[in-house]
Amino acid sequence: MRGGQGAVEARVLQFTNCRILRGGKLLREDLWVRGGRILDPEKLFFEERRVADERRDCGGRILAPGFIDVQINGGFGVDFSQATEDVGSGVALVARRILSHGVTSFCPTLVTSPPEVYHKVVPQIPVKSGGPHGAGVLGLHLEGPFISREKRGAHPEAHLRSFEANAFQDLLATYGPLDNVRIVTLAPELGHSHEVIRELTTRGICVSLGHSVADLRAAEDAVWSGATFITHLFNAMLPFHHRDPGIVGLLTSDRLPAGRCIFYGMIADGTHTNPAALRIAHRAHPQGLVLVTDAIPALGLGNGRHTLGQQEVEVDGLTAYVAGTKTLSGSIAPMDVCVRHFLQATGCSVESALEAASLHPAQLLGLEKSKGTLDFGADADFVVLDDSLHVQATYISGELVWQAEAARQ
């Protein structure tokens, strides 16, 4: 339970001997927690005249805000786009298993599907707080079906849709009620897309541009209508061209609304994006970079062949292929692997790498007061990392929800 009347009487926890990520820096400070939130110890000392009830020594490790994955299609054999009777169990399984990757909040993602699937699945995945049972669900990410045929990637062509005259009504008819939806990826070049973008934005849903052949102008117009995110930059969009940079050009566009930061997802698994491309994007617009896994159901399954729905997939280390081929079938790198690879490939600071997986996705979703940060008053969702950014322990609401084997001694 967070906050509330019981909070003031709740136990005060003090995490000592650690470095915490705060204000973009790693500071040698203790982290204080009470009632599931980060506590201001100075206020506690001078106003309440209290000290900590319990101290935990963190062995000199790094404490960073818990990672937030805004694009993950499933994992551990679970496919979020599959319309089963018990979708909840699948989501719960993934939610629990990704705790070991340092993820404390996520957006289960559905790929292009027929309306029946959305109508069955979407209501079964409500927004849910995290805890010992697993990472919190912040809302669904619906990627498609309102995307470009040409840039559909692995999305099934049969179920692609465009907006008819009653644009937003079409969307509602396809998805059903939007209560559990947090992000929608669409292609802005589709007719009537702007009214849809505006309507979604008014309802607090984040609109992302992706799987699109839009040029830079169309992309900028979409941002003016309310779009704030780019789905897996470089993938499923027109390549950067020096006379029309396309969606990629949003990173450095000077024709965006003043003060608006455009965020963009990147899969830093060492396979889906060439490190040089990762560096170009990062150097052009470091503040907007959001690490995502875009993980497929094969995430977390060991090496070897696995049957996932209609597909046969071969897993080899951090890469998954369509069985018997060398065709990539999706990402399977866990979030902490992405963070480490991003750090190594870009040569950025540890602070930047950690913020790309925590603060930036929180800012994208407008949650930066409570998530993705260790500021006073924020939810106490954090990870304990060693110096090479391996996850040692994961906390949600100040409660230990996962711990590495070695750390258990």
Place this chain on the structure above:
Amino acid sequence: MAKVTFFTGHTSTTPPAPSVLIWSTPLGCYKKLIEYHKNGHLSFKYVKTFNMDEYVGLPRNHPESYHSYMWNNFFKHIDIDPNNAHILDGNAADLQAECDAFEKKIKEAGGIDLFVGGIGPDGHIAFNEPGSSLVSRTRLKTLAMDTILANAKYFDGDLSKVPTMALTVGVGTVMDARELPAAFFPLNSTPFITLMVMILITGAHKAFALYKAIEEGVNHMWTVSAFQQHPRTIFVCDEDATLELRVKTVKYFKGLMHVHNKLVDPLFSMKDGN
């Protein structure tokens, strides 16, 4: 329980606790105390502290308030009981009542065992600016322009952001030495007297103030000079601070160093089971 013979000849082995009045500037002092605490030699569990001043109108959590200063540089690193750390509240509704309450708390704590502080270039102790009464108590003071200018660097160089008023203990609060014969003290009460005053003075820019403090008379224009009339005052200085003193004065005190060194050696530790 540590015998704090590092500072005073007075030892305290049981509560009521030693009370210490600490000023804001001796950062090196705090660092050393924190080091002794972290090494297990010293505990502040039974120590009471009273800070000598605080700005008026500055939010308590402003980075330049003395609350913030004490928390970040001292309190958060040691095991002091928050109920024993007293700092004047510069945002109190009734400032004089706040000052009176502070005086009362000092009295209830049994008076001050040790006062540690520095001085301003104008010889002020706490915010007792030149012209302050030498028998003053804790009260509201308007800061001298010199002080405001000196503080501007902590407020982005913007004079309009620097507080112009502060609450401060008075010279009398610190002095509180009553020259009364022993017969006047009932057996079961202790006299309200600061046991030891320690003034830290370093740097050439404080040299003239030090000269005025110890080689000239007691004068309200150089309020630290009032401690000439306290039975146990130590001025701790570096070479540069002595630049305005007579050579004879400096030689005299240097000649006593073998006595002074006994004050810092040896250090008793909690680990010795005292």
